Amino acid sequence: MKLTATSALLAVLALSSTAAQAEEKLFVYNWTDYTSPEAVKKFESETGIKVTVDTYDSNETLLAKLKAGASGYDVIIPTHNFVPVLISEGLVQKYDVKSLPNFANVEDRWKKSDWDPNQEYTAPFHWGTTSIAYREDLYGKKFESLGEYFKPEASVAGRVSVFKTPEEIVNMAHLYLGQEFCNSDPAQMQKVQDLLLEQKPAVNTYSSEGVNDRLINGDTVIGAQWNGYALKGRTEAAAANKVLAYAYPKEGVIGWMDTMMIPSTASNVENAKKFIDFMMAPENMALQSNFTGYANVIKGAEAHMTEELRTAPEIKAPADAKIVFSWACDAPSQKLIDKVWTNVLK
Known part of the structure; x- marks a missing residue:
């Protein structure tokens, strides 16, 4: 299409305007x-x-x-x-x-x-860290070991929540089992799968969202959680006269x-x-x-x-807390993780 001088100028101005808007x-x-x-x-x-x-x-x-x-x-x-x-x-x-x-x-x-x-x-x-948040008033005691999450008591059966994705859950399992992250040993990954399948009957949901809501309303008593969200959940729970706590189990927590x-x-x-x-x-x-x-x-x-944030136990980890940073796994390790997770969610 042939443009007149005027139309060409308008086109340039239009393009300039679009570019300015994009910026x-x-x-x-x-x-x-x-x-x-x-x-x-x-x-x-x-x-x-x-x-x-x-x-x-x-x-x-x-x-x-x-x-x-x-x-x-x-x-x-x-x-x-x-x-x-x-x-x-x-x-x-x-x-x-x-x-x-x-x-x-x-x-x-x-x-x-x-x-x-x-x-x-x-x-x-x-x-921050990834660990376990729990309704202390419903649980009735301090949460001290990841074994309480992966092998929960009958009193919390059906009231345990797990993240939607495997990365941090698998790493928590490794911490509990005393194994290395990004593990390419089929035998050790079989132990992880066995542990997660043992936990499964007690799980009410595999989701990374709404953890605090389920803890506050009591649908969940123990759930995987990030420390910042656990702090927000504790504040919201306290307003409803409920007690939500963040655990530092003896096996450690995941850093990120x-x-x-x-x-x-x-x-x-x-x-x-x-x-x-x-x-x-x-x-x-x-x-x-x-x-x-x-x-x-x-x-x-x-x-x-805020003063609350500066002093919050979810943010200020105990001096003796074990914090282990996770890593992106190589292809063989990731393949085993995906296989385990697929079998768990079947």
């Missing part, structure tokens, strides 16, 4: 109930960038979404053990994290993480860190960098922590956090 947008893909509305509102006010947040319930869901093609997302928040997977699959891009002004606020011990030693792909978001990354298909890379830098400012990361109930690694953030 004022940011699409974030994060865990459910894991993005502070107050932090988002503050970012939008300070930058003029409109933020849209979509959510997922597992790292596997995030991975599948990215592998399916162009996602339209600019910032994602995967857990540390999925970082090597996303990098090797070419699903994320490098960005100069160390050049962002607020990277100076990151605690020194987290500036060269094992999962991103050159700090080329990730900036820290939250960190969520990170901020930029997908390779991101359309608003500069806006993504602005958001990531914004989140590493102490007062902004404190908004995140106050909302989610999780710890962070930003120096100075604690001064802006």
